[in-house]
Amino acid sequence: MSPTRQVQDPAKRAMLLTALYIAQEQYGHLSEEAIQRVSARLGLSPTEVLSTASFYTLYNRQPSARYRIQVCAGLSCHLCDGAESLERQVRQKLGLAEGQDRTKDGRFSVETVECLAACDTAPNLRINDELFARLSPEATDALLDRLMKE
Amino acid sequence: MFEKVLLRNAGVPGSERIDVYLSRGGYQALPQALARTPAELIDMVKRSGLRGRGGAGFPSGLKWGFMPTDPAITKYVCVNTDEGEPGTFKDRQLVEQDPHQVIEGVIITSYAVGAHRAFVYIRGEFFDGMKRWVKAIADAYERGYLGRDILGSGYGLDLSVHRGAGAYICGEETAMIESLEGKRGQPRKKPPFPAQAGLFGRPTLVHNVETLCNVPHIVQRGPEWYAGIGTPKSTGPKIFCVSGHVNRPGNYELPLGAPLREIIFEHAGGVRGGRAIKAVIPGGSSTPMLTPDQLDTPMDFESLAQAGSMLGTGAVIVIGEGTCMVDVTRRIARFFAHESCGYCAPCRVGTRRLAETLERVETGQGRPGDLDLLAGLCEGIQGRTFCPLGDAAAAPVRRSLELFRGEFEAHIRSAC
Numbered sequence: 001m002s003p004t005r006q007v008q009d010p011a012k013r014a015m016l017l018t019a020l021y022i023a024q025e026q027y028g029h030l031s032e033e034a035i036q037r038v039s040a041r042l043g044l045s046p047t048e049v050l051s052t053a054s055f056y057t058l059y060n061r062q063p064s065a066r067y068r069i070q071v072c073a074g075l076s077c078h079l080c081d082g083a084e085s086l087e088r089q090v091r092q093k094l095g096l097a098e099g100q101d102r103t104k105d106g107r108f109s110v111e112t113v114e115c116l117a118a119c120d121t122a123p124n125l126r127i128n129d130e131l132f133a134r135l136s137p138e139a140t141d142a143l144l145d146r147l148m149k150e
Numbered sequence: 151m152f153e154k155v156l157l158r159n160a161g162v163p164g165s166e167r168i169d170v171y172l173s174r175g176g177y178q179a180l181p182q183a184l185a186r187t188p189a190e191l192i193d194m195v196k197r198s199g200l201r202g203r204g205g206a207g208f209p210s211g212l213k214w215g216f217m218p219t220d221p222a223i224t225k226y227v228c229v230n231t232d233e234g235e236p237g238t239f240k241d242r243q244l245v246e247q248d249p250h251q252v253i254e255g256v257i258i259t260s261y262a263v264g265a266h267r268a269f270v271y272i273r274g275e276f277f278d279g280m281k282r283w284v285k286a287i288a289d290a291y292e293r294g295y296l297g298r299d300i301l302g303s304g305y306g307l308d309l310s311v312h313r314g315a316g317a318y319i320c321g322e323e324t325a326m327i328e329s330l331e332g333k334r335g336q337p338r339k340k341p342p343f344p345a346q347a348g349l350f351g352r353p354t355l356v357h358n359v360e361t362l363c364n365v366p367h368i369v370q371r372g373p374e375w376y377a378g379i380g381t382p383k384s385t386g387p388k389i390f391c392v393s394g395h396v397n398r399p400g401n402y403e404l405p406l407g408a409p410l411r412e413i414i415f416e417h418a419g420g421v422r423g424g425r426a427i428k429a430v431i432p433g434g435s436s437t438p439m440l441t442p443d444q445l446d447t448p449m450d451f452e453s454l455a456q457a458g459s460m461l462g463t464g465a466v467i468v469i470g471e472g473t474c475m476v477d478v479t480r481r482i483a484r485f486f487a488h489e490s491c492g493y494c495a496p497c498r499v500g501t502r503r504l505a506e507t508l509e510r511v512e513t514g515q516g517r518p519g520d521l522d523l524l525a526g527l528c529e530g531i532q533g534r535t536f537c538p539l540g541d542a543a544a545a546p547v548r549r550s551l552e553l554f555r556g557e558f559e560a561h562i563r564s565a566c
């Protein structure tokens with residue numbers, strides 16, 4: 001260790017995940033400015049903050065869509081006609097082309113996520129922080145219709 | 151019929167509230183525990199035969215015994231609520247429906263190992279669970295079950311919740327410790343084990359939620375009662391999470407050693423559409439599959455090891471006849487490729503190559519040497535990584551290739 005390197009305060013460092021959540025909530029996503037502020041507050045280099053943030057999937061470097069749809073790709077959902085089939089249905093309904101993960105108006109984004117630990121109610125998806133369970137194709141259709149009209 | 155222990159309050163209206171927990175006999179083990187010495191409690195847990203419910207099945211009493219007894223040494227207890235093993239949804243239910251049962255377990259455990267500070271690490275996706283934890287902890291403080299001088303015993307404990315941010319690997323105890331310290335969740339090299347140097351370099355005991363839920367019952371009803379449930383080496387009740395092609399997916403609490411057949415047919419209502427079973431994953435997607443002729447396997451640590459698999463988290467995923475096993479294997483491999491933390495090359499590269507190759511085979515782009523390539527990749531990963539994720543990724547692929555080789559070969563000729 002070089003003598004010029006500052007010794008980190010472990011208690012401050014331990015606040016990093018929480019601080020990133022707070023910054024994300026305030027800025028909408030982890031922008032350059034958000035990262036800078038967190039690093040200044042906790043006495044960490046921006047690179048270190050970014051390195052940690054990039055390890056976790058719940059931190060967004062880009063602004064989120066109003067409705068962030070996360071389709072559970074877990075095996076149990078997959079076996080219950082969810083996962084990829086559900087994702088296909090959602091993408092089709094929203095008119096998303098291959099490789100496109102956000103609607104043109106920026107209101108909806110679609111992605112798959114790993115097992116949401118709700119296998120008893122498969123198939124599942126999450127919209128923002130809410131879990132939608134036991135989704136038949138009809139229920140998915142109705143759910144999206146409702147959101148698209150809003 | 152087996153009388154539920156861990157899920158006895160689940161489904162009772164308002165079961166998450168402290169008053170309901172108290173009215174159903176909750177927090178009665180705590181004063182009994184505080185009246186005993188820590189050494190007596192460690193001995194009780196040892197005699198009960200309790201083993202970790204997070205996947206590894208390590209004897210809990212032994213783990214407690216590894217913690218230094220010197221009161222001058224600061225020690226920590228961590229509650230692992232980072233449930234992420236595909237197919238598993240028991241800890242989420244325990245926390246959402248009976249958080250005080252977990253808290254009572256944490257207090258007794260912390261007292262037994264001499265910790266005055268405990269941390270809950272909860273999976274970032276568990277929004278409701280997080281709220282339940284926060285409320286339950288606040289209520290426990292208010293009633294004097296947490297804080298200084300608990301129930302006038304002179305013993306004090308502080309408990310707080312910390313939210314993860316989306317990384318399966320943080321369920322591994324040293325990765326969880328790194329994450330609690332605000333770092334990337336990369337597993338540490340062992341030794342030193344957490345009991346020697348864990349969180350902030352202090353001796354740390356990490357337990358799974360379900361494991362901790364057993365503790366108050368062992369104290370209250372005695373280790374002999376507990377050891378009488380299950381098999382001689384796999385004692386106590388276990389929550390089996392049943393999902394996949396069954397009529398009644400859900401959490402079923404049964405004694406360890408309950409036959410797989412009984413769990414699937416009597417409790418989970420059998421296979422949907424009356425189909426035959428093609429394969430069963432017995433303990434979460436990192437455990438190798440079993441075949442229909444193995445349905446009489448008792449669901450305990452030893453019997454499953456003998457059957458060439460593992461009890462894991464007790465997450466039973468039932469796969470019905472007519473399911474493409476190349477597709478199932480591909481899905482499992484993709485999970486591990488996504489969740490590899492990237493630290494060890496065999497895991498980082500190996501899991502990617504497994505997923506890519508299986509994707510190719512599944513979509514009919516397979517090449518003649520692909521099955522040997524897959525087997526070789528498994529060989530190159532297993533036993534060559536820091537943490538168990540590498541083994542967890544390779545073992546199910548390997549088993550699947552052995553069991554359904556014909557299907558894989560047919561896929562290389564043309565996709566299904």
